[in-house]
Amino acid sequence: MEERLSKVLAPYKGKHNALIPILQEVQAELGYLSDEAMMEIAKTIGLPESQVYGVATFYAQFYFSRRGKNQTKVCTGTACHVKGAARVLDAFERELGIACGTTSEDYEHSLETVACVGSCALAPVVVVNEEVYGQFKSSKISKIIENLKE
């Protein structure tokens, strides 16, 4: 991990303006921002760790613990909300057996909500890994989960 981290951080030595792109790149590389990664980032750009955490925790995009192999995001933007997003979310919680905002013990699945992915005309919308599913029906869930196993 250290090697991957230092490769990402190399071009950013001392550049604290670039903190957000750095956090994004590190997360893209490692999947989440571990304590060690946060320490390294602080050291590289020359900011106190508290400040790096202060910025990172302000933004919803950053995660501080390991996440599942498959990531499901249920859109709960306004358009999806009025089209029954809450029920879709309930159904995912039931089928995956995990609460929204958590990861399964075997690290297979993470479940979270997102406030609009910009496909509102297709509400309700669910994003599984990078794939967008529009006009979502809860009856599709078991098949989607099944397909992810392959």
Place this chain on the structure above:
Amino acid sequence: MQKINSPSEMVEMRDLCQAAFARQKVRFLVCAGTGCIAGGSMEVYAELKRLIGERGINVDVELLFEGQESDAGAAKSGCHGFCQMGPLVRVEPKGTFYTKVKASDVPDIITATLDEDTVVERLLFKNPDGNKALAEHDVSFYSRQTRIVLAGCGTIEPEDIRNYFAVDGYQALADIFQNHSPEQVIDIVTKSGLRGRGGGGFPAGRKWKAGLDAKATPKYVVCNGDEGDPGAFMDRSVLEGNPQAVLEGMTIAAYSIGARYGVIYVRAEYPLAVVRLLKAIEQAKEYGVLGENIMGTGFDFDIEVFQGAGAFVCGESTALTLSIEGKRGMPRVAPRPRTTEVGLYDKPTLLNNVKTFAYIPDIIRRGADWFKAIGTESSSGTAVFALTGHIANSGLIEVPMGIKLREIIFDIGGGIPKGGKFKAVQTGGPSGGCLPESLLDTPIDYDSLDEAGSIMGSGGMVIMNEKTCMVDVAKYFLQFTEEESCGQCVPCRLGTKQLLEILKDICKGRGKPEDMDLLVELSHSVHGGSVCGLGQTAANPVLTTLRYFKSEYEAHINDKCCPAGVCKDLISFRIDEDKCKGCTLCARACPVSAISGEKKEVHTIDQTLCIQCGICLDKCPKKFSAVECVSPKIIVTPKEKMEVS
């Protein structure tokens, strides 16, 4: 490739691109907007390319530029706006418009177009009156629209700048280099009456003038593509569908105020917009219409893309610039200098919304009077809305300002689907309000919507039918603002939380009659005690629902009843003994096994187990309609409970 070395060469470039594209007799434009991609449009595109290629037809655009003719080609376009009917395919030059196209439909489309000169009837859109639409302008969804910002979305290929050149792209920039001083450009923008499309409606010309007057350097131009309203995708579609128009608009702004650098702030959830923008910037630089020594004039302007990290408040201008600097996006506390004087890196910064910039090239080319003539006296031009929710035709629309809400919802949107009844229209997202049927004749402009208690916003328009609970909607928005409040103003941080708690109580059946007054009082405190628009407008959803849908609050509080059947703690599902035919569908679908009953016998729901998920209601065949949702809740007495167990 030919680099533009002087503004006068732009005309030549346009003619060259037009001539090249004209050598292609037929062009299949497949929508590559996010909605259509989700529906499988890229498979349609691949199939088109493959089948045309199989016929030995040249599909290479480069060969067109070398002078070769071609019988047909395929291209990817940006979002047409009619996402719900996607994947969409448009066949040029006739403009034949196909909806819900699958890869398996492609052979028929090709045969009809290239061999028979006919159309594939089954893929045409059927208007509500039963008539089939041949082209976009025959579709009722489009025929009432006036497309300026969206004109290029769906008709040009966003990933090839030559498409933009062919439709007069960068002519406006070339024109101002040759004919207008910065003051004159600002004068045109001012006279056009263009107001900022990010929600506030601040006159663009006045902001640009302040940018020009600011003394410090370097100056920045920032494009706000944060699109925070959860339930809207106008800016996304413009960035993905016609990125060059935004770049040209920003460059004209930079020339007007004397800026050297530009930044486009794109929302975290829009990866495709980032890809298209980066490509667009690269191509614009290659052709010399962006970067150093633009069109050989000695004017330098560079644009970078910054990806947001998921914070609604970062859409606010001062928070946005702080976020670019790598800090927490907390709006600066008043009294503060304007962003045009002290903005990004404490330098003068001109910040406008995506659409505001995208209007600029057209305004310069066609003139201030042309733009001013569209719309109303105080709000000129068009408005772009993402029309969503319970509406027959959902998608992206562009209409002249002053049009009535009713026209948008019923003429363009086609009304409420499935025999539903209109209940409310929400504009302005979390800062806006919900308007009832009685206000549907309100014209769309900044001032009228303000007066009605809502706001124009940046373009979200969500239609709600009678099955939407307005207390739940207010709770929904407060949940959003409570979570997104940056926390520096106590009235916003704690006030939104208290508002939310009260609304949650009401939805749970624990509301008290005095809660309604308390909500109003708290709303005013939150409004008065917050520095930025987030807090100042956070209570709008509460105030408008209280104002227009008071009886629903009363039903929740006094009768513990949710008339729309949404609030789980106030509803029960039951099976009508006279209607149930014992088909067992509901019992098999119930996730908590709360339904019992033998085949062909009446089923019953155990209220102590039921989690109100509503699946039984969905599953019960329409012809039986035996499951019903009732409110207030069916109270199970301990005795009945014993019997059940």
